Amino acid sequence: MTDLLDARLVVDRGTFRLDVHLRIAAGEVLALLGPNGAGKTTAMRALAGLEPLTAGHVRLGERELDRPDARVWTPTERRPIGVVFQDYLLFPHLSALDNVAFGPRRHGVDKRKARAEAADWLARVGLAEFAKRKPRQLSGGQAQRVALARALATHPELLLLDEPLAALDARTRLDTRVELQRHLAEHPGATLLVTHDPLDALVLADRLVVIEHGAVVQEGDAAAVTARPRTDYVARLVGLNLYRGHAADGGVRVADGLTLAVTDRVSGEAFVAFRPSAVAIFSERPEGSPRNVWQATVAGVQRHGDNLRVGLQGPIEAAADITPPAAAELGLTAGQRVWAAVKATETNAYPA
Numbered sequence: 001m002t003d004l005l006d007a008r009l010v011v012d013r014g015t016f017r018l019d020v021h022l023r024i025a026a027g028e029v030l031a032l033l034g035p036n037g038a039g040k041t042t043a044m045r046a047l048a049g050l051e052p053l054t055a056g057h058v059r060l061g062e063r064e065l066d067r068p069d070a071r072v073w074t075p076t077e078r079r080p081i082g083v084v085f086q087d088y089l090l091f092p093h094l095s096a097l098d099n100v101a102f103g104p105r106r107h108g109v110d111k112r113k114a115r116a117e118a119a120d121w122l123a124r125v126g127l128a129e130f131a132k133r134k135p136r137q138l139s140g141g142q143a144q145r146v147a148l149a150r151a152l153a154t155h156p157e158l159l160l161l162d163e164p165l166a167a168l169d170a171r172t173r174l175d176t177r178v179e180l181q182r183h184l185a186e187h188p189g190a191t192l193l194v195t196h197d198p199l200d201a202l203v204l205a206d207r208l209v210v211i212e213h214g215a216v217v218q219e220g221d222a223a224a225v226t227a228r229p230r231t232d233y234v235a236r237l238v239g240l241n242l243y244r245g246h247a248a249d250g251g252v253r254v255a256d257g258l259t260l261a262v263t264d265r266v267s268g269e270a271f272v273a274f275r276p277s278a279v280a281i282f283s284e285r286p287e288g289s290p291r292n293v294w295q296a297t298v299a300g301v302q303r304h305g306d307n308l309r310v311g312l313q314g315p316i317e318a319a320a321d322i323t324p325p326a327a328a329e330l331g332l333t334a335g336q337r338v339w340a341a342v343k344a345t346e347t348n349a350y351p352a
């Protein structure tokens with residue numbers, strides 16, 4: 001598959017440097033994930049031409065839009081790019097229809113045609129009867145759909161979505177996510193979705209790119225990224241305990257005095273990951289089982305779905321999910337000394 005977007009984005013903002021290479025095929029949805037301050041917004045703004053590149057290039061289809069070393073630069077309004085900003089940025093004084101018509105108008109379409117296209121797009125997002133409403137008369141979910149219609153109405157080769165569902169309440173989020181998925185599936189261009197929410201990324205995107213401190217730390221499809229996290233951020237995102245250490249003879253030494261037995265064959269620098277539900281907690285040292293066992297201190301206990309998530313400190317930090325009856329039996333309190341255990345068969349080890 002050839003890439004529709006090929007962008008190497010190098011942007012300096014004070015002491016922060018973004019340096020990432022993003023490629024997206026036609027029809028593909030790429031999710032850009034990362035913790036606060038990782039550079040997601042900067043990457044999006046650079047693609048849209050709202051942030052100058054220090055170096056690199058933005059190529060979309062046959063066109064080079066940006067290449068500082070060749071003095072190539074395309075202003076925002078001339079880029080075939082549609083943007084849905086996090087807070088939608090609808091014009092408060094314009095109707096929903098005119099907000100959507102603004103997209104094609106900006107690209108030189110005459111007023112009547114632009115309004116006809118806008119009406120068509122509003123109908124596609126299910127808002128035909130809201131055409132005359134002003135943004136303040138729309139719900140969050142409706143405003144989001146107007147912003148999406150405005151971006152799609154220009155037939156962008158690249159669609160940029162910045163936390164498109166973040167401003168919505170949980171219920172609206174669910175419906176709007178399904179709706180958005182349908183529109184993204186129909187969009188023939190490339191889509192970049194910036195999000196904090198792993199669920200949005202897993203549901204909406206074909207592929208994930210995770211950035212931290214301005215650089216790519218992991219990329220791949222959802223299955224690959226979730227099965228083998230390579231940083232603490234990714235591990236937390238997918239809900240796994242993750243350690244790095246030296247592997248030899250069926251074990252990975254993850255801390256002084258703690259070598260975890262694993263069933264995968266690895267040697268040298270390696271990661272070990274396991275689910276919080278794979279961690280068992282005992283008040284006494286469990287005897288006679290081929291488990292990985294270490295002594296830990298309970299740091300805290302929180303509700304986690306139907307279970308409780310126990311934070312454990314010790315030679316390694318770990319999260320353990322246990323049932324409320326098990327917790328009651330152990331009488332867990334912060335500061336309590338316990339034993340933690342994980343079967344080798346519950347671990348997943350892979351090269352670092």
Ligand SMILES: Nc1ncnc2c1ncn2[C@@H]1O[C@H](COP(=O)(O)OP(=O)(O)OP(=O)(O)O)[C@@H](O)[C@H]1O
Pocket residue numbers: 013014015016034035036037038039040041042043
């Ligand atoms: N105008 C600015 N001048 C200098 N540095 C900036 C400016 N705006 C942002 N930064 C820095 O650039 C880095 C990346 O910020 P950016 O907003 O791209 O991150 P982000 O991944 O979008 O974060 P968030 O999830 O919080 O929105 C941060 O370290 C931030 O402090």
